[in-house]
Every structure is written in structure tokens, then in C-alpha cells.
Amino acid sequence: MTSEVDRGAREGGAVGGAPPDVPPNEPADGDGPWRIGSVEVLAGLLVLLVVLREPLARALSTPRLQTWTTVFVSVLVQAVPFLVFGVVLSAVIAVFVPRSFWARALPRHPALAVPVASAAGVVLPGCECGSVPIAGSLIRRGVTPAAALAFLLAAPAVNPIVLTATAVAFPGDPEMVVGRAVASLVVAMVMGWLWLRLGRAEWIRLPRRPELDDGSRGRAFWAAVRHDVTHAGGFLVIGAAAAATINVVVPERWLQTLADDPVLSVLALAGLAVLLSLCSEADAFVAASLSQFSLTSRLVFLVVGPMVDLKLIAMQAGVFGRRFALRFAPATLAVAVAVAAATGAVLL
Template identity: 85%
Template structure:
């Protein structure tokens, strides 16, 4: 019966174990949001007392500041990324790139400028490029460059670092160099059997309008969720970690660079928003924060998981550590020259 069992003509019915709401439908984000709002109303007194505490007030101020600055860039980037992913023919990229793999790598890296989106959109697009016959080295260079050198990200970086405009150039140069070096490294050492050919059935076969909104919803939920986590982590670091500890770490050039590079991997912040988190870590040098900005869009937890899911675990296990090493080295050299 409806709501109790499901089945087909080819086998016996089985019990539907999916969670149900009290209205008889599935429990989803709307129900969860409604429950949270009810809890906030019921507990508004204790919550007001908590927010009056100095530490929590500081935490809230930092969190809201990061979110307010980052969300417009995140939303705009997701919308433009979805437009390109749905309305630009995938075969266009194969025709636009040089046939010779060595030349295709820098061209594909520079093509990242025209993809105003985060790494969440770059991974499936890179998979589509490989399916369309683009050499994997060029597709991977595009995957690394697109989230870091597109106009939305560079504009966000300029807004986040108004007193250090050289950060925009340093980020663009370092990210482009890493993308090209990793593409050429793949040509030298990469193997075709490390990549499992990807598919993206969630958009295949849908009308363009539906595919567009499906891509927008997917990227907003995923990227927005990680942005919230990153903003919470940045606020927590500013409140919980004593300032003298951060200053001690920041005073150690090597440790500060490695610490922020590792933090970028753990926080998994969308590239349209990471500049605002980096700017909030003002105790650290510009070079250390540059390492944060270069590593984050190329190697973080969500990106490694997406790469493993689309290209295969063998690929991710080799590609992510190599990218991290190259990104940190290039960021250090670029910081020494430009910052």
C-alpha cells in the first residue's frame, strides 16, 4: 500500500524504510529548517544571553562578516558556472584547444579565465572534456586553473585585500604556474588507466532550463555548505586560539606556510570565498596566506573526494599529494618575488 511498501511486477514488494515526516512525506531540508526555526523561537531567551557573552559576540561578528562578504561572489559564480556548463557545447573545448598536448596544457590553463565558477563545477567539466577527447593533461590543467584565476575569484581577492593589490597578481601567477606544471607532469608521468572515464547523468537528457537550475542547486548546496563551515572555522580560530599562539606560529616562516596550506585542505572553502577567510588571518604573512589561496582551490577534502568519485581513487591518491607539493613550492617562490 502507498506509504508502506513498494515493489515491481518482477518481485515481491518491500517495505519503504525512507524517513517520513508527520505529514506523510519525506523529511527534507524544509522540515529540518522549520524545526530549527521553532527551536530558535522557543530558546530565544537563552540564546540572547549566550550572544551577549563577549567571546560569542566576537565569534558572531567574524562569522557574519566573512559570510556577508563572500556570499555574493559565491552565488554569482555559481550562476555563471551553471550557464557555461549547460549552454556552452562541450565539444567547443575540444575544438578550441591545440592538438599537440604540450601546447594544449597552457592554453587550457589560460582558458580557466572564462569559467567563473568554483572547483565544484570545474571537476565535472574536466571530466566532460576527457570524454570529448581532450588530452587528460589539458583537462587537468583546466581543472586546477579555472577555480583560481577566473574573474570572480580575482575580484573577490581584490576586495578582500584592498591594501595589498599585489595579492591578486600573485594568486593569478602562482595558480597558473601550478596548473601548467601539473599538466606537463601528467604528460610525463601520468597513465591513462589511472583515470576512470566520468559521467554526469544528473544533467544528461534534461531540458536546458531544468539542467541549469539543477546545476545551480547542486553547487549552491555543496559550495555554500563548505563556506559556512569555513567561516565558522575562521571565527573559531579568531576566538578560541590565543592570539599569542597564532603570533608564535606566524613568526615561523616555514611553519606558518605549511600550517595555512594544511588549513586550506581541511577547511575546503569555495574559491569565490576563501580570500575573505585568508584576509581574516592577518597574523600571518602575505606569502603564507598566498599558499592558503593557491592550495585551497586545487587540493582540499571536498575536491579530493570529488576527484576520487569522478576519476577514480587511484587517480586522486597520486594527483592530490603531487598538486599539494607543487602548489606550496610555487606559492613560496611567487611570494618571494611578488609580495
Template identity: 80%
Template sequence: MTAADRATAQRAQLDGDEIDWAPPPPPEEPREPRRRIFGDRVGSVEILAILLVLLVIFRGPIADAISDPRLQTWTTVFVSVMVQAVPFLVFGVVLSAIIAVYVPQSFWARALPRHPALAVPVASCAGVVLPGCECGAVPIAGSLIRRGVTPAAALAFLLAAPAINPIVLTATAVAFPNNPEMVVARGVASLIVAMIMGWLWLRLGKAEWIRLPHRPDIDGMPKGRAFWASVRHDVVHAGGFLVLGAMAAATINVVVPERWLQTLADNPVLSVLALAVLAVLLSICSEADAFVAASLSQFSLTSRLVFLVVGPMVDLKLISMQAGVFGRRFAIRFAPATFAICVLIGVGVAAVVL
């Protein structure tokens, strides 16, 4: 270092600057990104390809298993439940998205009475004008609660809509042409159960029992995007649990022997309980359960009325969907209480009307 350089360094130190005389490090050469052997991630196409390969490899054992009559029965019941339920599930999901996106929250404050006890019967009667089944009513009820409707009124609508709408009552009249009183009995009993459960929720229900799944924030989205986001969310939650419920119902149909039903039909008390439990296990859509009830001719009209009242309000697929939309804490309390009220009101109405 020359004398001039030393003088410059001394002046820099006096000014508070520090000079690093070490040579700068050589620039690093850019590294080539590491390539994954199987791509970024395994997608649905890859999964489908793997399944197809497995089907080809194990086609012999699979063909033998499918030829089993019990498995064929299971498949038939599962497919029939899904075919009956999916159109109404889609209808309910679309209507739920419309309620969430296009109907302002102030509408429900004007449409329903302010007092929750009066809102329950109004919401129950609103089920008359909505043609649908229990699969569509579950996401609609969840959307109503999100929009500020009191849970008691939303739950009353949930129970009433699939049981007293015009399609269900018309199907009941067609299934029981010689017993038109069954239509009146079913409508009255179902409406009473829906109102009682709504009022019971007002009295005994707790807000923490309902845990609605997290839904993406759609308030700031354009209405079109918000609509499809809401549809996708409800299909994932309600549709998945519908599949589980349909699988459980198909399994019960294969496991329970038919001769047990004939034995139970001879006892008046056991026949009522048997058809009530059977309605839960079969999980038949409310638009088709009247024809099944009519085919159970060995049972009394009272037993078959209880079957028609319980089915649209408590069944395996409905319990599964309620657990998915409202939470398990809600489902394990609401379903047994609804079942007990359905049996009691069904027997009471049958004693008066039938």
C-alpha cells in the same frame, strides 16, 4: 440437474471445456483508504514549525549561549565566509550549467589543443579572463570534465582561475600599494603551480580517482529544464560542502590563539609554514585574502606570498567541495600535493621577484 443439463455438461467435457458449477464469490466492498495521522510525509513547513516551537521553549538557554564571545566570533567568521563565497558559488554554478547545456562538446575540441600537455597551460591562462573565486571554479571544472575536457586541463583551470583573475590581482595591488611586486609574484607563482599540478596529473593521476556525482540525464530535456536541473544539482553538492568548510574555518578561528602567530613570525622557516597552514584553516575568499595578508605585517613578504598562493588553491571549504564534486579519493591526494607545490613555488618566486 435435469437430463438436458447433464447432456450439455457431457458435450462440454468432450470439447475440452471445464465448467465450474460453484457459485461466484460475492463482490468485495471497497475499503476506505487508511488515513495517516500526520499526513503523507513531514515536509519543510512541518520541520520549520517544530524548530520554531523548540526555539520558543529553549529561548533562555539559547540566549545565554549566543551571548558567549567565542560563539559570537564563530558566528561572525562563519557568516563572513558564506557571504564572501556564495555569490561566486552561484556564479560558478550558473556558468557550469551554461557549459553543460548550451556549449556543444565539439567546442572544447576546437578551443583546446589536442595534446593534453599543451592543453594544460592554455587552460591555466584561461583563468585570467574569468572573475571568480575557488567556490565557483570547482563546479565549472566538474562540468568541463563532463563535457570531455581532459582532467589535467580542467584541474589546471580549477587552480588558476581563482588566483590570477583580474579582480584578485587588482585587490592585491590595492592591499600592497608599497609593494607592487607582490602582484607579479602572486600571478606568476599561481600560474606555475596550476601548470605543474596539471602536468603531474597527466603523469601520475588515475581516472578512477575522480568520481563525479551522478547528474540527472539532461540530454533529452528541453534546454530550459536541463539548465535548472543542472543548477539544482550543483548547488546541492557544492553548496552543502561549502557550509561544512565554512563551519570548520570558523571553528579554527576560535580555537587557535592569536599569540601563537607572533611567536611563529620570528622564525623564517616556521613563518612560511605557519601562514601556509593558516591560509588553509582560515578559508578566505581569494578576492579578500590580500587584505588579510597585508594586515599580517609581523610576517615577511615571502610568508605572505605563500599565504596568497596557498589560499585560493587549498583551504578547508575548497577541500570539502572537491570531495563533494570529485570524490574523497581525489581530494585526499590532490590537496596535499597542491599544498606542497604551492609552498615550494611561492618561496622560489619570492626569492627571485621580492
């Protein structure tokens, strides 16, 4: 009777030996040269933190660095829960929702799909951190980019949580809630229609997602969640760090000087919304605290923030590509400022 060893050798492998197709003197998988991975990098950073804990503690005790750390952590704490929510919803859309659903749910004509997708943001509680991966999943599932981008802009600004927070922050000015909802929906629809008119498919470069092709939906779902958390989370950290740096560098007295000029106050709060990178669920309370500015300029702050800020631009560049972000973000900023200022002039 032929032994298992002889039979294994004839089949190209060996029981307990190297796998098939591996040359005799080559290491098998897992026995190759040691490589530095993310776990090793994390372990090295932890060791450095332990070794340098006293110098780091002294450095972080300075007021400016304490301010930087506070802003950085606060942006992350505000954004991460909604990022996770958006990532999970994105994975559900990418793995479990069939393409035929979107064909039935949205009008076939792209121009009509844009306002429907914008209005869909009213029923989804989330912020801009979660809307980016969701928009990417919608495009992958066959939704026209114009409708997906309209949803990306509308959802963080018109969902029930954000509108409720705005009403609480401005108890004596209910028109701020109406103005925010109307202006945000108009901006989302205008940008969707502009994309239909001027946008090009090659500007959007969605990264290849082989994990979504896994035969098991469960494995594909968790692979998509892990990918989006690490990918979008990395850009969120970059944006939060940039926002914290701006908070430390820009003197507060500049804001006082600009508040008295109606035009400059609008531009100043639009720029401040971009730089602060606040979560849309919290920005209304910051806007309410800027009492030296007019209601119109604060409405601009509330409309611009959920659509164009540092962390959002960074995340858009990571999900859709830099060519997209360099075109879409400035155009959105210009449209948002113009529409919000016009809305404020009429309602406020």
C-alpha cells in the same frame, strides 16, 4: 454508446479513479505514506529556534561564540555570491556549450591544454567556490581532467578582481601582484602535468547527473543550478563551520612566536591559509594586515589559500569524490608552498 467509465476501465484506468497499473487497494501516487522531507525538517528547525530563542541568545552572547558566528557568517557572505556565479556558469557549460566547442578551444594534446586552461582563468572573475562546479562541468563536457584541474587552481588566483584587490592591499609592493600571478599559474600548470603523469581516472567519481539529459534545455539548466547550489552549498557550510572553529581554538599568540623564523613563518601562514578559508577576493587584505610576517610568507598565504582550504577540500570531496580530495589537496599544498616560497625568494 460505451461510457467513458467503461472505456477507461478496459484501458487499465478509470476516469477519476486510480491510474493504470495501480492495484485496486493500493494508494495512488501522492496518496502513499507520509514521508519527512527537507521542507518538514526546515519547518521543525524553525519551530525549535522559536521555542529555544532565549537559551540560544544567552549562549551566543559569549565572546567565543560571537567570534565563531562572525567568522562563519563572514566566510559564507564572501563566498556565496561567487558560488552562485560559478554554479550558473557551470550550468551554462553543462547544458548549452557543445562538446565540439572544447575540442576547438583547447589543444588536442593534453600537455598543451594544461597551460591554455590555466591562462583562461585570467579572464574569469570568480573564486574557488565557483571554480569547483565549473571544473566538474568541464570534465563532463569532455575536457581532459588535467586541463580542468589546472583551470580550477588558476582561476581563483589570477583573475582580474583578485589581482586588483592584491594591488590595492599592497600599494607599495607591486611585486606582490606579479609574484601572486606567476606563482599561481606555475602551480596550476605543474599540478595539471602531474595529473597527466600520475593521476588515475578512477580517482575522480563525478556524481550521476540525470537532470542534464532532460530534453528541454531550460529545465535542464535550472535543474543543474538547483543541484549545484544545494550540493556545493552544503559542503561550503561544512567548510565555513570548520574554519570558524579553528579561528576560535587557535591562540593568536602562536602566530607572534612563529613570525620571526623564516621557515616556520612560511609554514605557519600556509597552514593559516588552509584553516581560515578566506575567499580569494578578500584574502589580500588579510595578508596585508599580517605585517609581522615577511612578504615571502605572505605570498605563500596568497598562493595557498585559493587552492587549498577547508571549504575547498570539502567541496572537492563532494564534487569529485573523497579519493580524489585526499590525494589532490596534499599534493597541491606541497607544490604551492614550494613554488610560492621560491618565487618570493626571487622577486621579493
